[in-house]
Amino acid sequence: MTKGVRPYHKGDRRRMAAAVRADIPDMDGEMRALACQTSTKPDAMSDTDFEARRFQFTDG
Structure with a gap:
């Protein structure tokens, strides 16, 4: 079953990384x-650097 990227968009770098690691x-x-x-x-990023990134999530 493929989840795609959207489930990993958690808005917080630590939660996002933890969600990816949980599925490994x-x-x-x-x-x-x-x-x-x-x-x-x-x-390796600061919270400020992570928040400054623009993540474009698309369906499909």
Whole structure:
């Protein structure tokens, strides 16, 4: 089952990273590797930097 990106948009970098990490055990191969890399990026950002990013979420 594919969730897409929208469920990870939590408005807060820590909650977003935690949501990605929580799903990593259910992912396979390349998707797991990508999620691991993605979940560490918010850790390296400040709250201000994260809030300044514009995330464009689309359906489809």
